[in-house]
Amino acid sequence: xxxxxxxxxxxxxxxxxxxxxxxxxxxxxxxxxxxxxxxxxxxxxxxxxxxxxxxxxxxxxxxxxxxxxxxxxxxxxxxxxxxxxxxxxxxxxxxxxxxxxxxxxxxxxxxxxxxxxxxxxxxxxxxxxxxxxxxxxxxxxxxxxxxxxxxxxxxxxxxxxxxxxxxxxxxxxxxxxxxxxxxxxxxxxxxxxxxxxxxxxxxxxxxxxxxxxxxxxxxxxxxxxxxxxxxxxxxxxxxxxxxxxxxxxxxxxxxxxxxxxxxxxxxxxxxxxxxxxxxxxxxxxxxxxxxxxxxxxxxxxxxxxxxxxxxxxxxxxxxxxxxxxxxxxxxxxxxxxxxxxxxxxxxxxxxxxxxxx
Numbered sequence: 001x002x003x004x005x006x007x008x009x010x011x012x013x014x015x016x017x018x019x020x021x022x023x024x025x026x027x028x029x030x031x032x033x034x035x036x037x038x039x040x041x042x043x044x045x046x047x048x049x050x051x052x053x054x055x056x057x058x059x060x061x062x063x064x065x066x067x068x069x070x071x072x073x074x075x076x077x078x079x080x081x082x083x084x085x086x087x088x089x090x091x092x093x094x095x096x097x098x099x100x101x102x103x104x105x106x107x108x109x110x111x112x113x114x115x116x117x118x119x120x121x122x123x124x125x126x127x128x129x130x131x132x133x134x135x136x137x138x139x140x141x142x143x144x145x146x147x148x149x150x151x152x153x154x155x156x157x158x159x160x161x162x163x164x165x166x167x168x169x170x171x172x173x174x175x176x177x178x179x180x181x182x183x184x185x186x187x188x189x190x191x192x193x194x195x196x197x198x199x200x201x202x203x204x205x206x207x208x209x210x211x212x213x214x215x216x217x218x219x220x221x222x223x224x225x226x227x228x229x230x231x232x233x234x235x236x237x238x239x240x241x242x243x244x245x246x247x248x249x250x251x252x253x254x255x256x257x258x259x260x261x262x263x264x265x266x267x268x269x270x271x272x273x274x275x276x277x278x279x280x281x282x283x284x285x286x287x288x289x290x291x292x293x294x295x296x297x298x299x300x301x302x303x304x305x306x307x308x309x310x311x312x313x314x315x316x317x318x319x320x321x322x323x324x325x326x327x328x329x330x331x332x333x334x335x336x337x338x339x340x341x342x343x344x345x346x347x348x349x350x351x352x353x354x355x356x357x
Contacts, residue, residue: 010045011058014038016065102140110136114146117153126157144174151183155190163187171203178207178216185219194230198223 017034020026026034042049049055102110117132133150137143147170154163164187170180181204189197201220205212212220 007045007047008058010041010047011049011055012064012067014041014047014049015055015059015063019063019065106139110139110143110146113139114149117149121149121153121156124156126153129153130157142169142173144170144177144180147173148177148180148183151180151187155183155186158190160187160190164191175203176207178204178213181207182216182219185223189219189223189226194223194226198227 017038021028021031021034038049041047047054113132113136117129117136120126120129120132130150130153133146133153136146137150140146147166151163151166151170154160154166164184167180167184167187170177171184174180181200185197185200185204188194188200198220201216201223204216205220208216211217
């Protein structure tokens with residue numbers, strides 16, 4: 001709903017349009033358009049064009065044109081006075097910026113809006129409270145109380161980032177305003193910044209003096225406990241995915257270092273002890289590894305542990321193992337003369353199927 005001031009201004013505009021047609025400022029053929037505009041303004045602002053008393057009150061014996069002419073004269077005088085008072089030799093010649101100090105009327109209106117905002121907060125009408133505090137801030141920008149109150153309304157409606165920003169602006173405007181620190185602490189704690197919250201509450205206690213209020217001390221202790229909990233929490237080492245490991249009884253495990261194949265287990269399965277000459281069955285594992293073909297097999301197995309399982313599960317190897325019996329393991333020459341073993345070994349040589357990835 002339009003205020004009384006706006007209604008009077010609407011009537012003054014209607015009068016100005018009518019006068020502009022009658023004194024020839026606007027051509028006669030624009031009369032219908034002007035009348036349509038007058039009716040629209042009249043309906044929008046809820047005023048009557050045919051009410052002489054209201055029109056007289058609105059204009060105060062003047063016309064909108066005369067009022068504006070007076071304004072322009074005052075503006076020109078103000079600009080001339082500012083230019084006269086500017087320092088001599090100024091390069092820019094620009095007049096000083098107009099003061100942004102709110103008028104007494106603006107301050108009174110802002111206080112009324114703040115009061116209504118407080119009532120909305122008491123009734124838990126947080127969006128309404130935010131709007132009212134915002135209106136007050138338009139009239140008196142940067143007021144720490146209005147900023148702090150709006151921060152409280154934002155926190156109550158779980159808009160914690162906006163609450164933090166308003167509270168920060170409040171304490172920047174007035175570092176001694178303790179409620180600004182309290183609301184900054186609450187917003188930071190809600191955002192997970194326990195250390196920042198603890199610092200804010202500590203500043204609030206200092207601003208209040210005499211050890212601070214119970215609420216401020218409680219906020220500080222709560223934030224401090226959270227900081228201590230975070231600092232004392234054990235840091236879990238990064239979990240690495242283990243390399244391939246076999247089940248019990250497979251040729252994979254501790255001897256292979258991190259899940260690599262245990263070649264001594266391969267030697268044991270072939271009848272040797274894996275340590276050198278004289279092992280069970282007389283198998284010299286070192287001799288096996290000095291053979292280029294078996295050396296290449298071992299390197300392939302080390303780079304691809306899954307090949308070990310394939311090798312141990314191969315029917316030809318199993319047949320060879322069962323034929324070896326208890327200690328009758330053939331020597332290297334005999335092994336390599338066996339066409340089945342030679343075929344398997346060839347797969348592990350450079351260029352063989354198992355060497356291709």
